[in-house]
Amino acid sequence: MYKYNEFDAAFLAERNAQFRSQVERRIDGSLTEDEFRPLRLMNGVYLQLHAYMLRVAIPYGTLSSDQMRQLALLAEKWDKGYGHFTTRQNIQYNWPKLPDIPDMLDALGEVGLHAIQTSGNTIRNVTADHFAGAAKDELIDPRPVAELLRQWSTDHPEFQFMPRKFKIAITGSPNDRAVTKAHDIGLRAVEKNGEIGFEVIVGGGLGRTPMIGKVINDFVSKEDLLPYLEAIVSVWNIEGRRDNKYKARIKITVHEQGLDTFREKVEARYAVIRDQFGGFDQKLLADIEQHFLPPAFRNAETTPYIVAYDNDPVFRAWADTNLTEHKQADHAIVTISIKAHGKTPGDASADQMRLMAHLADNYAYGELRISHEQNVILPHVHKSDLPALHKALKEAGLGTANIGLASDIIACPGMDYCALATARSIPIAQQIATRVEELKIEHEVGELKIKISGCINACGHHHVGHIGILGLDRAGVENYQVTLGGDHTENAVVGERAGPGFSYDQIVPAIERLMLAYLELRTSAEERFIDAYRRVGPAPFKAALYPEAEEKANAA
Amino acid sequence: MARKFTPKVVTANHLLEGDVIYLTADDRWTRLMCEAELIEDEAHAQVRLLHAVSQPEITVGAYLADAVAGENGPEPTHFREDFRRTGPSNYFHGKQAANAEV
Numbered sequence: 001m002y003k004y005n006e007f008d009a010a011f012l013a014e015r016n017a018q019f020r021s022q023v024e025r026r027i028d029g030s031l032t033e034d035e036f037r038p039l040r041l042m043n044g045v046y047l048q049l050h051a052y053m054l055r056v057a058i059p060y061g062t063l064s065s066d067q068m069r070q071l072a073l074l075a076e077k078w079d080k081g082y083g084h085f086t087t088r089q090n091i092q093y094n095w096p097k098l099p100d101i102p103d104m105l106d107a108l109g110e111v112g113l114h115a116i117q118t119s120g121n122t123i124r125n126v127t128a129d130h131f132a133g134a135a136k137d138e139l140i141d142p143r144p145v146a147e148l149l150r151q152w153s154t155d156h157p158e159f160q161f162m163p164r165k166f167k168i169a170i171t172g173s174p175n176d177r178a179v180t181k182a183h184d185i186g187l188r189a190v191e192k193n194g195e196i197g198f199e200v201i202v203g204g205g206l207g208r209t210p211m212i213g214k215v216i217n218d219f220v221s222k223e224d225l226l227p228y229l230e231a232i233v234s235v236w237n238i239e240g241r242r243d244n245k246y247k248a249r250i251k252i253t254v255h256e257q258g259l260d261t262f263r264e265k266v267e268a269r270y271a272v273i274r275d276q277f278g279g280f281d282q283k284l285l286a287d288i289e290q291h292f293l294p295p296a297f298r299n300a301e302t303t304p305y306i307v308a309y310d311n312d313p314v315f316r317a318w319a320d321t322n323l324t325e326h327k328q329a330d331h332a333i334v335t336i337s338i339k340a341h342g343k344t345p346g347d348a349s350a351d352q353m354r355l356m357a358h359l360a361d362n363y364a365y366g367e368l369r370i371s372h373e374q375n376v377i378l379p380h381v382h383k384s385d386l387p388a389l390h391k392a393l394k395e396a397g398l399g400t401a402n403i404g405l406a407s408d409i410i411a412c413p414g415m416d417y418c419a420l421a422t423a424r425s426i427p428i429a430q431q432i433a434t435r436v437e438e439l440k441i442e443h444e445v446g447e448l449k450i451k452i453s454g455c456i457n458a459c460g461h462h463h464v465g466h467i468g469i470l471g472l473d474r475a476g477v478e479n480y481q482v483t484l485g486g487d488h489t490e491n492a493v494v495g496e497r498a499g500p501g502f503s504y505d506q507i508v509p510a511i512e513r514l515m516l517a518y519l520e521l522r523t524s525a526e527e528r529f530i531d532a533y534r535r536v537g538p539a540p541f542k543a544a545l546y547p548e549a550e551e552k553a554n555a556a
Numbered sequence: 557m558a559r560k561f562t563p564k565v566v567t568a569n570h571l572l573e574g575d576v577i578y579l580t581a582d583d584r585w586t587r588l589m590c591e592a593e594l595i596e597d598e599a600h601a602q603v604r605l606l607h608a609v610s611q612p613e614i615t616v617g618a619y620l621a622d623a624v625a626g627e628n629g630p631e632p633t634h635f636r637e638d639f640r641r642t643g644p645s646n647y648f649h650g651k652q653a654a655n656a657e658v
Contacts, residue, residue, distance in 0.1 A: 033617070047574055047617065048574075050575060050649075050650045051569075094644075094649075097572060097573055098574060099572055415635075415636060
C-alpha cells in the first residue's frame with residue numbers, strides 16, 4: 001500500500017489549511033457563495049438536498065485497515081454513524097456541517113486520505129479493478145500506475161479548469177472489472193512481445209450520451225504512458241467544447257472529430273511533450289511499485305475450509321457467490337456484501353467499518369478494497385480462515401451471499417440525497433432486493449446485474465446493467481425507464497430502452513416479471529440472463545414487461 | 557393573457573448546517589415549511605427572494621418553490637420539495653427526525 005512521503009503529507013496539510021481559511025472566510029462573510037463554491041467543490045464538498053455532502057476519494061479503491069477505521073471515526077464523530085460507498089470507489093458522508101469539514105479533512109490527512117478533485121472539472125479519483133494485486137487472471141497489479149496517475153493529476157496546473165470532469169479507470173486483467181470502456185480514458189494492461197504495456201481507450205462514458213470507449217492506441221509502453229495520457233488530456237483541454245456543458249466531455253470531442261483526427265492531434269502533442277518526461281516519472285513509478293509488493297502470504301492447510309464447505313450449507317452458499325480465485329491457490333478474494341436484502345446499497349455503519357478493519361487485520365494482511373459495485377473486498381484471505389471470517393461477518397449482518405446476483409444492485413443516492421436527481425433510486429433497490437428474497441429466486445436466477453440511476457447523469461451505471469433502471473421526473477411524478485442488455489465488462493454494450501416507463505409502484509413488479517420470463521426461456525441454468533437476452537433478443541422480455549400491449553397485439 | 561402565478565415559498569439551504577430553511581412572513585428563517593410565507597403575488601415573490609439572497613451569511617441557493625395552501629400552512633406541490641421538507645426515505649434522518657424530537 002502506498003504510504004505518503006514528506007512531500008505528500010506537507011502538500012495535503014497545506015491544502016487543508018487553505019480550505020480551513022476559505023471556510024472561515026465564507027462564514028465571516030469575506031467570500032460570497034459564488035466565490036466559495038468552486039473552492040469547496042475542489043475539496044469534495046457539495047451542497048445536497050438536505051445537507052452538505054463530503055466525498056472522499058479512495059484512490060483506486062485501496063484502503064488500509066487504519067484508513068477504514070478513520071472513515072468509521074468520521075462517520076461517527078461528524079456524521080450520522082454511516083458512510084456511503086459509491087460507484088467511483090469514493091465514500092460519501094451525507095450529513096456534515098460546514099464548520100466541521102476542515103476538521104474532517106485533517107482527520108483524513110492523518111491516514112493519507114483526501115477529498116481533493118472529487119468534484120469539479122478536473123481529473124477525478126482514478127479507479128481500478130477492485131481485485132487488483134490479488135486476482136488470478138491479472139497480468140500486472142495496476143495500482144502503482146494508478147498511484148502515479150493520482151500524483152500526476154493531483155493539482156496538475158494545466159488540468160484544474162478543464163471543459164468538464166475527467167475520469168480514468170485502469171485494470172491489469174483481461175477480464176474487465178473496472179468498466180474501462182465507460183471512462184474518459186480506460187487503461188487495460190496487455191502483453192506484446194513479452195513486454196507489458198497498456199491498451200488506451202478513450203471517449204467512453206455514460207450520462208445523457210452514453211458511448212463505449214474506442215481504442216486510440218493498442219499498446220503504449222509503461223515508459224510512454226504518462227506523456228501519452230498527458231497528450232490526450234491536453235488536446236481535449238484545448239479542443240473540448242466549453243460552449244455547451246452537455247457536449248464538453250471527451251467522448252463528444254472524439255465523436256465529433258473522429259477517432260483518427262483526434263489521434264493525430266494526440267500524436268502531434270505527444271511529440272512536443274515527450275521529452276519533458278525525462279525519466280523522473282519512471283523513477284517515481286519504481287519507488288511506488290515498492291509500496292505495492294504482495295504481503296508475505298502465509299502457508300497453512302486448507303482443511304478447515306474444505307470441512308466447512310462440505311458440511312455447512314450457509315457457508316457454502318456464501319463461498320459460492322462471494323469468493324473469487326486468488327493468484328495464490330490457498331488464498332481467496334472475499335467480497336463482503338454491504339447489500340443485505342432491504343438495506344441501502346453501499347452503506348456501511350461505523351461499527352461495520354470497524355469490524356471490517358479488524359477482520360482485515362486478523363485475516364487479510366490489513367488490506368481492504370472498495371468496488372465500484374459498492375461492496376467491500378478483503379483481497380487476500382487464507383482459505384483456512386474463511387469459516388471464522390464468515391462467522392464474524394454473519395454475526396454483524398455482513399454475511400449476505402448475493403455477490404453478482406439480483407440483489408447485488410448498484411444504486412446512486414438518487415433523490416433521497418442528491419440535488420441533481422430526478423427520482424429516487426435507493427428505495428427501488430431496497431424493494432427489488434426484498435422481493436427477490438421473499439421469492440427466494442436469486443440463486444436460481446444467477447448472475448444478474450441490475451443498475452439504477454436517479455437521473456440521466458447515470459452515476460448508477462444503468463446503461464451497462466443487464467437490467468438498467470433510470471428514474472425520471474415525468475410531469476411531476478417519478479417514472480422509471482428500463483434498459484435491457486447492457487454489459488459493463490470488456491465486451492461493454494449500452495443497453496436498449498425497452499419501452500414506456502413505469503410508475504414508482506409498478507417498477508418492482510416489472511423487474512420481477514423480467515426475471516421470471518428469463519427463467520422460463522433460458523435453455524439451461526448455465527445460460528445467464530445476459531446470454532439469454534443476446535440469444536433471443538428483446539421481444540420476449542418486452543412482452544413480459546408490457547403484458548397488456550402483448551394482449552392487445554394478440555387480439556388484433 | 558399572462559399565465560396564472562403559482563403560489564410560492566422562499567426556500568434555501570442554511571449556510572452552516574446545510575439543511576433546508578424557509579422564509580416566514582415576519583422575516584424569520586424556519587425549518588418547517590408549514591411556517592413559511594405563502595406568496596401569492598409574483599412581484600412580492602421577487603422582493604422576498606431578493607431579501608433571502610441578500611442574507612449570504614444564512615442562506616445558500618435561495619429560490620422560489622411552488623407550494624399550495626394546506627390546512628396547517630404551505631405544502632409542496634412537487635415530490636422533490638416534499639423530500640426536502642421531510643428527509644430521505646431510507647433512514648429516519650433529516651427533518652422527519654428533527655420534527656419528531658420537537
